[in-house]
Amino acid sequence: MSERLMSEHSLLEITGLRVGFDTEEGRVQAVRDVSLRLERGEILALCGESGCGKSVTAMSIPRLLPPETTRLSGSIRLDGRELTDLPESALRAIRGKDVSMVFQEPMTSLNPSFTVGFQIAEVLRRHEGMSRTAARSRAVELLELVGIPAPARRVREYPHQLSGGMRQRVMIAIAVACSPRVLIADEPTTALDVTIQAGVLDVFRDLRDRLGTAIILITHDLGVVADVADRAVVMYAGRAVEEASVTELYARPRHPYTAGLMRALPSAAVTGEDGRRRLTEIPGLVPPPFEDPDECAFHPRCPRAREDCTATRPALEAFGTGHRAACFHPLSTAAGGDA
Amino acid sequence: MALFILRRLGAAVIVLFLGSVLVFLGVRALPGDPARVLAGQEASPEAIAAIRHDYGLDRPLPVQYAQWVGKALTGDFGRSTQDRLPVAHILTQRLPVTIELSVLAMIVAIGIGVTAGVVAATRRGRFADHVATGFGLVGLSVPHFWLGILGILLFSVRLHWLPASGYVPFTGDPGGNLERMLLPALVLGTGFAAVLMRQTRSAMLESLSADYVRTARAKGLPERSVVGVHALRNSLTTVVTVLGLQLGALISGAVVTEQIFVIPGFGKLTVDAVVTRNYPVIQAVVLVTVAGYIAVNLLVDLAYGVLNPRVRLTGVADG
Numbered sequence: 001m002s003e004r005l006m007s008e009h010s011l012l013e014i015t016g017l018r019v020g021f022d023t024e025e026g027r028v029q030a031v032r033d034v035s036l037r038l039e040r041g042e043i044l045a046l047c048g049e050s051g052c053g054k055s056v057t058a059m060s061i062p063r064l065l066p067p068e069t070t071r072l073s074g075s076i077r078l079d080g081r082e083l084t085d086l087p088e089s090a091l092r093a094i095r096g097k098d099v100s101m102v103f104q105e106p107m108t109s110l111n112p113s114f115t116v117g118f119q120i121a122e123v124l125r126r127h128e129g130m131s132r133t134a135a136r137s138r139a140v141e142l143l144e145l146v147g148i149p150a151p152a153r154r155v156r157e158y159p160h161q162l163s164g165g166m167r168q169r170v171m172i173a174i175a176v177a178c179s180p181r182v183l184i185a186d187e188p189t190t191a192l193d194v195t196i197q198a199g200v201l202d203v204f205r206d207l208r209d210r211l212g213t214a215i216i217l218i219t220h221d222l223g224v225v226a227d228v229a230d231r232a233v234v235m236y237a238g239r240a241v242e243e244a245s246v247t248e249l250y251a252r253p254r255h256p257y258t259a260g261l262m263r264a265l266p267s268a269a270v271t272g273e274d275g276r277r278r279l280t281e282i283p284g285l286v287p288p289p290f291e292d293p294d295e296c297a298f299h300p301r302c303p304r305a306r307e308d309c310t311a312t313r314p315a316l317e318a319f320g321t322g323h324r325a326a327c328f329h330p331l332s333t334a335a336g337g338d339a
Numbered sequence: 340m341a342l343f344i345l346r347r348l349g350a351a352v353i354v355l356f357l358g359s360v361l362v363f364l365g366v367r368a369l370p371g372d373p374a375r376v377l378a379g380q381e382a383s384p385e386a387i388a389a390i391r392h393d394y395g396l397d398r399p400l401p402v403q404y405a406q407w408v409g410k411a412l413t414g415d416f417g418r419s420t421q422d423r424l425p426v427a428h429i430l431t432q433r434l435p436v437t438i439e440l441s442v443l444a445m446i447v448a449i450g451i452g453v454t455a456g457v458v459a460a461t462r463r464g465r466f467a468d469h470v471a472t473g474f475g476l477v478g479l480s481v482p483h484f485w486l487g488i489l490g491i492l493l494f495s496v497r498l499h500w501l502p503a504s505g506y507v508p509f510t511g512d513p514g515g516n517l518e519r520m521l522l523p524a525l526v527l528g529t530g531f532a533a534v535l536m537r538q539t540r541s542a543m544l545e546s547l548s549a550d551y552v553r554t555a556r557a558k559g560l561p562e563r564s565v566v567g568v569h570a571l572r573n574s575l576t577t578v579v580t581v582l583g584l585q586l587g588a589l590i591s592g593a594v595v596t597e598q599i600f601v602i603p604g605f606g607k608l609t610v611d612a613v614v615t616r617n618y619p620v621i622q623a624v625v626l627v628t629v630a631g632y633i634a635v636n637l638l639v640d641l642a643y644g645v646l647n648p649r650v651r652l653t654g655v656a657d658g
């Protein structure tokens with residue numbers, strides 16, 4: 001009832017999400033309090049250094065984390081419907097249909113024993129009730145859509161016959177097959193070269209324009225963020241530390257961490273040994289995920305840190321419409337300011 | 340795929356050739372002169388020489404080998420020294436019995452072993468896993484003969500459910516045949532079921548934590564296809580490997596099982612032939628066993644090809 005009255009809820013609302021893992025070394029608190037909203041037809045970028053909890057946040061939505069070790073609390077609402085206490089069976093109807101996901105690991109996310117055609121057709125048969133043959137021909141179309149040459153031949157091939165970039169695009173084809181309402185793409189373009197990357201981003205944009213699909217785009221690549229995203233959330237050590245529209249964020253970053261990321265921008269794309277590009281320009285290390293003292297997690301690396309930064313943890317505060325940052329001593333001027 | 344099969348067939352021919360040479364020389368390396376055994380203790384040197392000539396034992400070894408192989412290829416393995424029956428005839432009577440026992444044991448092993456392994460892996464650390472793992476430990480450590488005797492005592496002597504021993508041909512009385520083969524097949528299959536269950540369990544645990552299983556879940560597939568299609572398919576290679584590796588154990592297990600249940604199969608034939616030094620039979624039995632071993636391994640290789648597209652398309656594993 002009350003939900004009906006409040007009618008204006010976002011497509012996806014995550015409130016106070018906390019995700020920990022029980023490991024042999026103790027509890028790893030990967031996500032420590034994340035709240036975010038995703039509007040219909042919006043492309044939201046999720047940024048931050050490696051290990052800050054982007055993938056864990058994303059995989060919490062369709063609940064794809066290992067159930068035995070995952071400790072999750074908070075609320076995840078899809079169109080007003082709480083997902084965290086849904087039974088598995090109800091969630092299965094949502095996965096791949098309303099919420100679909102492109103994983104960060106393109107090389108291993110496809111099953112080596114089945115053709116890519118089978119693996120695309122599978123999701124169509126599951127959710128769209130398509131026949132085997134109809135799903136097959138739709139699979140060819142989807143491969144074409146994501147820019148795979150000779151799709152009629154490729155559809156019969158196995159993952160090991162495809163390059164990493166092509167596998168990634170097959171994953172994207174699977175994810176967009178049922179026209180999801182929320183598409184979560186975890187580093188979808190890292191394995192791709194620049195032209196193909198542009199094509200994939202076009203597929204996302206087109207999906208959003210035609211069907212109003214909302215997209216959470218996880219990326220290290222601030223160039224990609226500027227290119228396609230409407231809004232961005234910057235995460236640090238399991239928390240959202242800044243959130244704003246992309247133009248606002250680039251023009252007036254408030255959080256010293258965001259500013260640091262921006263400043264690192266031109267040389268930021270360091271290609272790691274796994275071929276993934278990471279932001280590693282800000283000196284210093286991320287705090288270990290085991291403890292969570294009541295202070296600003298960024299203070300050991302922050303050029304603006306003062307005494308009060310270790311006294312308590314800064315909360316997200318508004319800086320104009322839709323712009324929020326969690327910092328006691330935010331930047332006040334243009335990018336790069338006086339830090 | 341055709342090239343793949345051709346390669347494996349070529350390898351099989353070579354192995355079979357080497358195997359036949361080994362069998363041939365092995366039998367001749369056994370202590371004792373077959374001609375003297377055939378002629379008996381009191382035979383004159385002339386009689387022994389005549390027999391030796393009769394059996395071609397006075398010719399050079401390569402010639403003997405060529406003759407033996409030449410005849411064997413046409414299905415002529417000579418005659419048993421015990422009852423003068425053609426060895427080939429004996430083989431055609433005994434072989435199907437052992438094949439039936441082995442196939443039934445395999446069905447038992449795969450049915451119990453793979454199912455238990457999958458269940459154990461999906462309920463890791465829970466009650467069903469402990470039960471299956473316990474069964475695996477017991478099944479591995481209990482020897483066939485002990486299990487066989489226990490089975491006879493329980494099901495035949497106490498409960499009178501099944502006959503204790505004996506054999507009737509399947510063609511004559513299918514019901515009676517299966518009734519008598521059930522206990523031996525269970526006894527022979529249990530050990531393999533245990534091995535299979537352990538290997539299936541660990542292979543499934545690995546598959547279930549793979550990224551592609553997460554993808555399958557992300558598609559909203561029901562758990563039965565996540566486990567039964569995506570994870571199991573990638574674990575089957577392990578199952579097939581284990582079956583191939585256990586083949587030798589299956590054969591020796593069959594020998595023991597046939598002795599316990601007095602089943603007139605290949606195993607019993609071998610034991611009897613060794614006891615009575617029935618050389619033509621030993622030679623033929625070993626050769627046929629080697630051929631069977633090769634044939635099953637070939638099937639295992641082909642199964643790899645079917646299961647693993649990488650092998651099928653390139654002809655090499657992990658290529």
Ligand SMILES: Nc1ncnc2c1ncn2[C@@H]1O[C@H](COP(=O)(O)OP(=O)(O)OP(=O)(O)O)[C@@H](O)[C@H]1O
Pocket residue numbers: 021023028029030048049050051052053054055056057066069104289
């Ligand atoms: N299943 C798990 N069990 C234990 N710890 C985990 C698990 N998954 C993730 N973590 C930990 O949670 C933290 C956040 O991981 P996450 O994958 O979300 O980082 P990320 O922001 O996606 O980084 P990257 O940019 O490298 O992908 C890391 O410390 C990681 O080691």
Ligand code: SF4
Pocket residue numbers: 255256257296297298299300302303304305306309314326327328329330
């Ligand atoms: S709160 Fe203090 S330490 Fe944290 S980012 Fe702001 S200035 Fe830096």
Ligand SMILES: [Mg+2]
Pocket residue numbers: 054055056104186
């Ligand atoms: Mg990640």
